[in-house]
Amino acid sequence: MKKPIIGITVDVERGGTKGGYSRFPWFAIRENYCSAVAEAGGVPAPLTHDMSLIDQYVDMIDGLVISGGNFDVDPALFGASERHPKVTVKTGRTDFEMAVTRAILSEDKPIFGICGGQQLMAVALGGTLIQHIPDEVPNTLPHEQPGPRDRAGHGVIIKKGTLLHEIIGQTHIPVNSAHHQAVKTVPSPVIENAHAPDGVIEGIEDPKRRFCVGVQWHPEFHISPADQRLYTAFIKACINKTPSI
Numbered sequence: 001m002k003k004p005i006i007g008i009t010v011d012v013e014r015g016g017t018k019g020g021y022s023r024f025p026w027f028a029i030r031e032n033y034c035s036a037v038a039e040a041g042g043v044p045a046p047l048t049h050d051m052s053l054i055d056q057y058v059d060m061i062d063g064l065v066i067s068g069g070n071f072d073v074d075p076a077l078f079g080a081s082e083r084h085p086k087v088t089v090k091t092g093r094t095d096f097e098m099a100v101t102r103a104i105l106s107e108d109k110p111i112f113g114i115c116g117g118q119q120l121m122a123v124a125l126g127g128t129l130i131q132h133i134p135d136e137v138p139n140t141l142p143h144e145q146p147g148p149r150d151r152a153g154h155g156v157i158i159k160k161g162t163l164l165h166e167i168i169g170q171t172h173i174p175v176n177s178a179h180h181q182a183v184k185t186v187p188s189p190v191i192e193n194a195h196a197p198d199g200v201i202e203g204i205e206d207p208k209r210r211f212c213v214g215v216q217w218h219p220e221f222h223i224s225p226a227d228q229r230l231y232t233a234f235i236k237a238c239i240n241k242t243p244s245i
Contacts, residue, residue, distance in 0.1 A: 004062035004238035006042040008033055009097050009117065011069045012049060012090065033067050033114075036220040040231035042238065049096040058103045063110035063211070063238035066097055066117030068218065072181055073116070075131055078123045084131035086180060098124055110211035110237040112230075113204075115179055118214030122204055125212075127186040133200060134180070141198045145177045150221045153177035156202040162193035163205050164213060167233040168226040175202070175217035175224075182216060211237035 010029040015022050027048055034044035047057055071090045075083050077098070097117075101124045104111050113121035119129055130136045133143055145153030152174035158165045165171070183201040186192065194203030194215065206212035211234060219227035 001239070003041055003043045004235060005045050005060060006037045006063050006065060006235070006238065007045050007047045007057055007061035007100070008037065008065045009067050009093075009100070010046045010048065011067070012093050029067065030220070032220040033065065036222070036227075036231050037065065037235070040228070040235040042235045047096075047100065049092055051096060051099060054096075054100050054103055057100060058107060058109070061104075061109070063112070063234065064100065064104045065234075066101060066111070066113045066120055066214075068115030068117055068178070069093070071116070072131075073120050073123055073129060075129070078128040080128075080131065084135070086132045094120065105209070105212070108210055110234060111209075111213075112211070112234045113214030114220070115216060115218055116181075118204065118216055119179075119181055119183060121212075121214045122183045122186055122190075125186060125190050125204075125206065127190065127204075128184045130182045130184045130200075132180055133182055136184075137198055137200055139198060140200065141177075141196055143177045143179050143182070143196070143200065149176050149178055149218065150223075151176065152223050154196060156194045156196055156217070158203070159191075159193050159195075162191065163207065163211075164193040164203055164215075164230075167229050169229070170226060173224050173226040175215075176221055177217060179216060183214075 010027045015024045037044040072087045074089045189208045190206045193205045202216040204214045
């Protein structure tokens with residue numbers, strides 16, 4: 001069986017800093033974003049930010065992973081009139097990711113949003129974001145976990161009756177956490193499928209689509225078997241017309 005080709009969005013740096021990869025602009029993707037796809041049975045295909053190639057990318061790939069990064073979605077994209085001082089943006093990357101995400105959604109190809117990728121997916125679907133969790137959520141957990149990213153930072157609660165619960169088969173799992181923003185609202189039919197003990201939304205999905213799932217943590221680190229099940233379900237959805245769990 002031919003393996004599905006999985007587009008993965010990449011980060012970009014302008015270069016010019018001492019000790020960086022290059023003095024000139026460069027793209028980057030963490031290795032485990034690609035290895036997690038390959039281990040689940042897909043062919044990882046990092047996507048550069050060339051807006052003129054979006055139609056070709058969408059024709060070429062069988063599914064899309066929107067990766068995370070150390071930046072934020074511009075609040076103007078979800079109707080906010082002000083930008084929190086803690087918000088940093090990468091306009092070129094966001095413009096590309098928003099365009100390719102909307103194109104994939106219009107084709108109803110499987111899409112998997114990770115951390116900041118989930119936030120961007122939520123905005124593309126018509127949702128809004130919390131710009132800075134400590135300012136909006138009382139008694140919040142440390143969502144920017146102090147420990148290493150390859151270890152669990154806190155737990156999340158998976159909502160029964162969701163695709164995420166069907167995939168994972170558990171209501172509580174440990175996750176790694178590296179974010180100061182979070183999904184605030186999503187429009188119907190999009191639903192919340194996971195939240196942290198402090199109430200912060202940790203996962204969303206659109207049950208009307210083949211596979212449209214976002215999680216706030218980083219399953220590419222395989223903190224628990226639940227993370228591997230997520231990738232397996234995503235890849236199966238890229239092969240089949242409907243997810244096979």
